Amino acid sequence: MRERYLIPAFVAILAVVPLLPVVPEFWITLLNYIGLAAIVVLGIVLLTGIGGLVSFGQAAFVGIGAYTTAYLTTAYGMSPWLTLPIGLAVTGVCAWIIGAITLRLSGHFLPLSTLAWGISIYFVFGNINALGRHDGLTGIPVVEFFGLELMSGRRYFYLIWFFVLLAVLATKNLLDSRPGRAIRALKGGGVMAESCGVATERFRILIFVYAAVLAGLSGWLYAHLQRAVNPTPFGIGPGIEYLFMAVIGGAGHVWGALLGAGIFTVVEDVLQDVLPALLGRSGHFEIIVFGVIMVLLLQYARDGLWPLILQAVNHAGARRQVPAAPPLPARAKPQAEESVLAVRRARKEFGGLVAVNDVSFEMRAGEILGLIGPNGAGKSTIFNVITGLLEANGGEILFRGERLNGLPPREIARRGVGRTFQHVRLLPAMTVLENVAIGAHLRARSGAVAAMLRLERRQEAQLLAEAAKQLERVGLGAYLHEQAGNLALGQQRILEIARALCVDPVLLLLDEPAAGLRYKEKQALAAVLKQLRDEGVSILLVEHDMDFVMGLTDRLVVLDFGTKLAEGQPREIQTNPAVLEAYLGGVA
Amino acid sequence: MDTTIAAILLQDGITNGAIYALLALALVLIFAVTRVIFVPQGEFVSYGALTVAAMQYGVMPGTVWLLLGAGVLTALLELKRAFGAGELRRAPRILALYVGYPIGLWLLLRSLPLGELPMALQIALMLALIVPLGPMIYRLAFQPLAEASVLVLLIVAIAVHFALQGLGLLFFGPEGSRTQAFTDLLFDVGVLSISGQSLFVVGATALLIVALYLFFERTLYGKALRATAINRVGARLVGVSIPLSGTLTFTLAALIGALSGALIGPITTIYYDSGFLIGLKGFVAAIIGGLVSYPIAAAGAILVGVMEAFAAFWTSEFKEVIVFTLIIPVLLWRSLTSQHVEEEEE
Numbered sequence: 001m002r003e004r005y006l007i008p009a010f011v012a013i014l015a016v017v018p019l020l021p022v023v024p025e026f027w028i029t030l031l032n033y034i035g036l037a038a039i040v041v042l043g044i045v046l047l048t049g050i051g052g053l054v055s056f057g058q059a060a061f062v063g064i065g066a067y068t069t070a071y072l073t074t075a076y077g078m079s080p081w082l083t084l085p086i087g088l089a090v091t092g093v094c095a096w097i098i099g100a101i102t103l104r105l106s107g108h109f110l111p112l113s114t115l116a117w118g119i120s121i122y123f124v125f126g127n128i129n130a131l132g133r134h135d136g137l138t139g140i141p142v143v144e145f146f147g148l149e150l151m152s153g154r155r156y157f158y159l160i161w162f163f164v165l166l167a168v169l170a171t172k173n174l175l176d177s178r179p180g181r182a183i184r185a186l187k188g189g190g191v192m193a194e195s196c197g198v199a200t201e202r203f204r205i206l207i208f209v210y211a212a213v214l215a216g217l218s219g220w221l222y223a224h225l226q227r228a229v230n231p232t233p234f235g236i237g238p239g240i241e242y243l244f245m246a247v248i249g250g251a252g253h254v255w256g257a258l259l260g261a262g263i264f265t266v267v268e269d270v271l272q273d274v275l276p277a278l279l280g281r282s283g284h285f286e287i288i289v290f291g292v293i294m295v296l297l298l299q300y301a302r303d304g305l306w307p308l309i310l311q312a313v314n315h316a317g318a319r320r321q322v323p324a325a326p327p328l329p330a331r332a333k334p335q336a337e338e339s340v341l342a343v344r345r346a347r348k349e350f351g352g353l354v355a356v357n358d359v360s361f362e363m364r365a366g367e368i369l370g371l372i373g374p375n376g377a378g379k380s381t382i383f384n385v386i387t388g389l390l391e392a393n394g395g396e397i398l399f400r401g402e403r404l405n406g407l408p409p410r411e412i413a414r415r416g417v418g419r420t421f422q423h424v425r426l427l428p429a430m431t432v433l434e435n436v437a438i439g440a441h442l443r444a445r446s447g448a449v450a451a452m453l454r455l456e457r458r459q460e461a462q463l464l465a466e467a468a469k470q471l472e473r474v475g476l477g478a479y480l481h482e483q484a485g486n487l488a489l490g491q492q493r494i495l496e497i498a499r500a501l502c503v504d505p506v507l508l509l510l511d512e513p514a515a516g517l518r519y520k521e522k523q524a525l526a527a528v529l530k531q532l533r534d535e536g537v538s539i540l541l542v543e544h545d546m547d548f549v550m551g552l553t554d555r556l557v558v559l560d561f562g563t564k565l566a567e568g569q570p571r572e573i574q575t576n577p578a579v580l581e582a583y584l585g586g587v588a
Numbered sequence: 589m590d591t592t593i594a595a596i597l598l599q600d601g602i603t604n605g606a607i608y609a610l611l612a613l614a615l616v617l618i619f620a621v622t623r624v625i626f627v628p629q630g631e632f633v634s635y636g637a638l639t640v641a642a643m644q645y646g647v648m649p650g651t652v653w654l655l656l657g658a659g660v661l662t663a664l665l666e667l668k669r670a671f672g673a674g675e676l677r678r679a680p681r682i683l684a685l686y687v688g689y690p691i692g693l694w695l696l697l698r699s700l701p702l703g704e705l706p707m708a709l710q711i712a713l714m715l716a717l718i719v720p721l722g723p724m725i726y727r728l729a730f731q732p733l734a735e736a737s738v739l740v741l742l743i744v745a746i747a748v749h750f751a752l753q754g755l756g757l758l759f760f761g762p763e764g765s766r767t768q769a770f771t772d773l774l775f776d777v778g779v780l781s782i783s784g785q786s787l788f789v790v791g792a793t794a795l796l797i798v799a800l801y802l803f804f805e806r807t808l809y810g811k812a813l814r815a816t817a818i819n820r821v822g823a824r825l826v827g828v829s830i831p832l833s834g835t836l837t838f839t840l841a842a843l844i845g846a847l848s849g850a851l852i853g854p855i856t857t858i859y860y861d862s863g864f865l866i867g868l869k870g871f872v873a874a875i876i877g878g879l880v881s882y883p884i885a886a887a888g889a890i891l892v893g894v895m896e897a898f899a900a901f902w903t904s905e906f907k908e909v910i911v912f913t914l915i916i917p918v919l920l921w922r923s924l925t926s927q928h929v930e931e932e933e934e
Binding site: 126288299 | 728739744747748749750754761871905912915
């Protein structure tokens with residue numbers, strides 16, 4: 001089952017269903033509600049399943065969209081086609097304001113805050129006189145389409161599902177693009193993405209606003225379908241239900257949104273009939289069943305039902321060729337002998353522990369400098385101070401004469417500093433190629449809207465070609481479409497080097513690149529690094545494999561307990577008594 | 589507004605705040621030990637209050653069926669585990685604990701004239717009914733997911749809240765209930781008259797907090813929980829079992845919640861869905877304490893209660909909006925004071 005057959009088949013079925021007289025009116029109504037929910041849930045898939053931001057408050061945004069059009073069409077007689085963009089804009093601005101305040105919150109505070117504002121907005125709807133308080137607004141006009149009144153459910157069906165398909169396509173396109181990769185890195189790859197130059201908080205706001213605008217769209221459709229609004233469907237309960245739909249369908253998958261919305265809506269409808277009859281009294285008892293289903297689902301099939309379907313039909317991801325494309329512009333490399341990095345009396349303390357104690361050293365263009373020392377010497381801490389993950393307590397970091405202190409990691413990446421991590425940081429579910437393309441994030445400008453409309457395909461091809469080129473260079477050319485998580489650990493480290501090379505670095509910081517490599521692989525890696533040096537790239541290297549270090553580096557800096565012990569050429573270091581003392585505990 | 593009204597509002601606020609403080613403590617405790625953001629904490633409150641109310645009407649509270657159902661499911665899980673581990677000799681104990689106990693309690697409740705019992709006994713029976721639900725919920729919903737991320741656990745917590753709220757509707761119906769007052773005493777202090785009920789609530793809260801403090805400082809189990817909260821892996825390595833600490837925590841949380849229900853029952857009319865909002869106010873307080881600090885959470889709870897009382901006086905429709913919007917500046921302040929690039933789990 002390939003996706004390119006799925007969409008046309010889906011469209012064909014949708015186009016025919018309302019025309020068939022055998023399809024009962026009631027089914028059409030149900031399908032309409034599935035469509036309305038699916039639009040909201042698509043936003044949650046992007047926001048929660050892919051971006052990792054949990055929101056229980058999406059129903060409030062549906063409400064903002066619905067009330068905006070309800071108020072403007074009834075109080076001012078505006079055309080629904082005019083209130084559509086207004087409603088989306090109002091929803092988007094509200095989301096932007098809420099997002100700007102709350103999205104900086106760490107993991108679990110964020111979903112709690114969505115409960116809070118979700119409830120607040122619901123009570124606001126219910127207590128404003130102009131919005132009819134708890135009775136809401138009625139007499140909302142019918143949508144007209146070139147003189148055709150979309151009055152019946154069968155006609156309105158087309159309007160709803162047109163927007164559903166539009167939202168599906170826009171979301172899929174967005175995910176498969178430069179901003180899409182940044183979005184997919186938000187969950188579990190924040191530090192890595194920042195180090196590649198991704199402004200993660202901008203993308204968090206972006207998906208939050210996107211999800212809210214989809215919710216607002218659903219609200220507009222809802223208002224003109226029902227032709228009346230009241231606060232009930234916009235409370236926190238429905239907000240939670242939208243999240244449940246996403247989890248049921250598969251929060252990480254675009255089609256999971258439709259599946260989840262469909263299953264939930266149908267089951268809810270059945271339960272609302274069956275349960276009160278069974279229990280002999282009326283009430284929304286279906287929430288008991290949904291609560292239990294959700295607990296079981298999260299215990300036994302946490303990724304929802306869509307992945308199970310994919311598994312059942314033995315779905316293999318599409319393997320596209322990487323198209324040829326003109327190379328991305330590269331920055332001019334520094335002149336030979338130019339000072340690239342100067343670390344001056346850098347200091348980093350954690351509480352009482354001095355991890356880096358007034359360390360100074362300097363690097364010139366086209367030099368490989370090894371940073372060695374026993375475990376706990378402060379090597380990785382220095383890396384993190386240079387790349388902005390940690391802020392130095394004292395001293396100065398100069399990169400090509402410019403002070404880096406206080407700059408965030410992404411600004412340091414922008415200046416041409418690429419790095420790898422001691423503990424590999426990559427996105428295991430994404431392909432090797434996509435992981436590496438994140439490194440080239442700053443070398444293109446294409447934004448989310450262009451991506452949704454597929455207007456950035458030239459640039460996208462360039463980015464992927466660059467990623468493929470760097471992967472070939474480090475010897476992973478055969479694995480472009482493999483899931484990154486399937487690579488051996490040594491290969492994952494090499495992948496990180498390719499990603500760092502995509503930054504187009506002047507300075508490359510490699511944290512134990514040879515760990516987990518076999519002898520031949522180490523030799524190949526050394527050859528690549530030497531070639532980079534000859535091209536004018538400076539490389540700062542932390543490594544424990546002494547043969548590798550001694551054969552490759554031009555100079556060494558030795559650290560012990562955060563203090564610089566020695567500096568010099570590999571030969572000198574090998575005979576330095578202080579170094580031998582630190583490594584061997586006394587000269588034998 | 590004059591001083592008298594202000595004093596009455598303050599008294600109301602502190603009384604409610606005391607209950608929010610208890611809930612906030614339970615929430616902080618559960619989060620620290622099990623990483624579960626336990627949204628259904630409020631359901632223990634409504635179940636507690638409504639179970640007492642049902643007894644006072646002389647009706648068998650429906651929660652006894654929930655206890656029996658949850659008990660049977662728990663027993664099945666435990667039997668399966670015991671069978672797998674070849675420890676079938678534990679079967680009688682499991683059955684007695686999870687099935688025998690609920691049946692025994694049901695028989696006891698059936699034989700008693702529930703409506704005529706003294707209130708203390710009604711509350712004791714209610715606790716015997718509600719508190720075991722805590723560890724059972726942990727066993728059924730959370731223990732199989734002990735290693736899941738905070739966000740997965742949060743969604744499970746929301747799901748449990750859904751199920752419990754629906755069951756609440758089934759057991760207690762849509763009508764609200766209020767339980768009888770503990771005392772009709774009124775103390776006149778100057779212009780102010782302090783109700784005995786308020787004193788009772790604040791006093792009971794203070795007593796519970798002291799008891800919890802002693803539990804955590806003086807007992808081995810309390811120290812084990814604290815150790816788990818500080819370092820889960822470390823606690824495990826020295827022999828604190830995760831299921832045990834989870835069970836213990838949920839038992840405590842259910843006890844705190846059910847007692848809060850008994851305390852709030854005579855003050856406010858409680859509906860099957862009141863627990864959610866009450867619990868969320870506990871959350872606002874817990875969040876003020878960053879979900880880690882007990883004293884700040886307790887102070888935050890008093891603040892929430894007082895704000896709510898004054899908001900209700902000035903603009904009653906927007907009471908909830910004001911209370912829940914309070915969380916935003918708090919969160920903002922929290923996020924401004926902790927600035928670092930964060931690596932999410934998973």
